[in-house]
Amino acid sequence: MSHSTRCAACKSLRKRCPEDCVLAPYFPPTDPQRYACVHKIFGASNTTNMLQQLPMHLRAEAADCISFESRSRVEDPVYGSVGIITQLQEQIITAQSELVKTKGEIAFHNAQQQLQQQQMQQLQMIHAIAQEVEDQPLWLSSSQQDPFPNVNQQLLEDYNYSNTFCGFEF
Amino acid sequence: MYDVIRENPRARWNMASSSNSPCAACKFLRRKCQPECVFAPYFPPDQPQKFANVHKVFGASNVTKLLNELHPHQREDAVNSLAFEADMRLRDPVYGCVGLISVLQHQLRQLQMEISCAKSELSKYQNLGITGHGLIAAAANNYNHQQNLGINLIGGGGGVRDHHHHYHHQFFPRDQQQMIRSFDGGNNYDASLLAMNVSANLQLSQFPQPRAAAGDDRRTIDPS
Numbered sequence: 001m002s003h004s005t006r007c008a009a010c011k012s013l014r015k016r017c018p019e020d021c022v023l024a025p026y027f028p029p030t031d032p033q034r035y036a037c038v039h040k041i042f043g044a045s046n047t048t049n050m051l052q053q054l055p056m057h058l059r060a061e062a063a064d065c066i067s068f069e070s071r072s073r074v075e076d077p078v079y080g081s082v083g084i085i086t087q088l089q090e091q092i093i094t095a096q097s098e099l100v101k102t103k104g105e106i107a108f109h110n111a112q113q114q115l116q117q118q119q120m121q122q123l124q125m126i127h128a129i130a131q132e133v134e135d136q137p138l139w140l141s142s143s144q145q146d147p148f149p150n151v152n153q154q155l156l157e158d159y160n161y162s163n164t165f166c167g168f169e170f
Numbered sequence: 171m172y173d174v175i176r177e178n179p180r181a182r183w184n185m186a187s188s189s190n191s192p193c194a195a196c197k198f199l200r201r202k203c204q205p206e207c208v209f210a211p212y213f214p215p216d217q218p219q220k221f222a223n224v225h226k227v228f229g230a231s232n233v234t235k236l237l238n239e240l241h242p243h244q245r246e247d248a249v250n251s252l253a254f255e256a257d258m259r260l261r262d263p264v265y266g267c268v269g270l271i272s273v274l275q276h277q278l279r280q281l282q283m284e285i286s287c288a289k290s291e292l293s294k295y296q297n298l299g300i301t302g303h304g305l306i307a308a309a310a311n312n313y314n315h316q317q318n319l320g321i322n323l324i325g326g327g328g329g330v331r332d333h334h335h336h337y338h339h340q341f342f343p344r345d346q347q348q349m350i351r352s353f354d355g356g357n358n359y360d361a362s363l364l365a366m367n368v369s370a371n372l373q374l375s376q377f378p379q380p381r382a383a384a385g386d387d388r389r390t391i392d393p394s
Contacts, residue, residue, distance in 0.1 A: 041236075043229050050227075050263065058264050065268040069255060077236060078244045081267050082251035088274035095281035102288040109295035 008035035013044060022048050026063035034067050041070035194221040199230060208237050212249035220253050227256035 007024035010017035012035055017024055023044070027035040038047055047066060051059045073080035195209035196202065198221050203210060209230075213221040224233055233252060237245050259266035 041228065041232060043232050046227065046229055046232075050259075054263060062264045065265050068268050069259075069266060073236075073255075077240060078248045079251045080255060081271065082254050084271055085267065085274060088271065088278060092274065092278050092281060095278060095285060099281055099285050099288060102285060102292055106288060106292050106295065109292070113295070113298075 005029050008032045009039070009044060009047075012036065012039055022051050023063075026051070026060060026067075034071075037070040037074045038067055041073045042066060191215055194218045195225075195230065198222055198225060208234055208245075212237075212246055223256040223260055224249075224252050227259050228252060 006015075006017035006029060007021055008027040008029050008031060009023040010021060011029055011032070023035070027038070042050070050066065051062060054062050069081050072084060076083045079086070192201075192203035192215065193207055193210035194213040194215050194217055196207060197215060198218065209221065213224075228236075233249075236252070237248065240248055255267050258270060262269050265272070
């Protein structure tokens with residue numbers, strides 16, 4: 001028994017595609033390019049061996065990864081997937097630097113904010129002191145001084161009256 | 171005279187020129203290592219595992235074809251990257267080096283999200299820096315209007331009586347005057363700090379300097 005249509009691998013190898021073809025589920029004939037890359041880089045027997053060593057439920061993912069690696073290698077024959085890894089590592093380093101720089105700026109602004117709060121508190125203290133000055137009696141702030149701060153007002157009136165009486169002319 | 175070769179026959183092989191010793195590939199494949207062997211420069215005999223891995227994953231013939239398609243100066247990098255991929259594939263038969271790519275992509279995405287969050291937080295501070303002028307001005311004016319202070323903190327108030335001007339000359343003790351002078355921190359910032367848009371700090375440098383001379387020492391805040 002064989003598949004009604006051969007898989008891409010068996011088509012490429014020009015052979016009959018058996019029912020239990022290891023590669024058939026993962027390399028359909030509708031995508032010949034997928035198997036072509038795998039065949040060029042890994043080869044049919046290596047790919048079959050790699051998939052056969054895995055349990056069934058993991059073979060699809062493995063086939064996808066093998067396909068990805070082979071396509072990367074065809075596109076970049078020198079570095080293949082390693083070129084992608086290198087690029088990602090460089091991007092990570094750049095991103096880490098940018099993150100550190102941004103966090104540094106945030107820390108700086110935090111420090112500035114705290115400084116401003118301290119300065120506002122000092123302002124408030126100054127305002128409070130100034131308010132105390134404002135609340136003091138007016139005569140203290142003028143050139144006029146109370147010459148008798150402790151004198152009884154009645155005594156002062158009596159004195160003024162006696163002076164007036166003594167000055168009366170008969 | 172001590173004859174090294176007679177005493178140690180294997181020394182004949184080792185003492186031969188290094189170009190005659192088979193490379194790791196030819197040793198593995200049990201064949202004679204030709205002078206023009208394409209593997210010899212990249213699979214030294216002291217690294218047998220390197221070729222063993224590459225052979226297991228890619229196969230010798232595939233590697234030969236790959237190397238023959240490249241310039242000689244590219245082959246060393248190609249072999250090293252193939253060796254890395256083969257090693258990763260043997261360590262992880264399902265994902266190979268795609269697993270590492272996936273991890274790195276995830277890490278990069280995380281970092282980009284963190285950068286995005288950090289930048290949005292930073293933009294809040296920068297916006298506050300612009301509007302902070304108004305906040306501090308409003309607070310100072312509030313005090314100014316309500317309590318008729320003799321001090322003009324921010325000159326835009328306009329609600330101060332003229333005869334209060336000399337109060338702050340007379341009734342602020344010396345230590346308070348020192349405190350006011352210390353608010354003039356703007357002059358102490360260097361250009362790098364200014365470049366980081368910390369203009370809010372410049373507010374407090376606008377305090378009038380206590381002077382004996384009379385006159386209008388109000389200053390206005392530059393809203394820029």
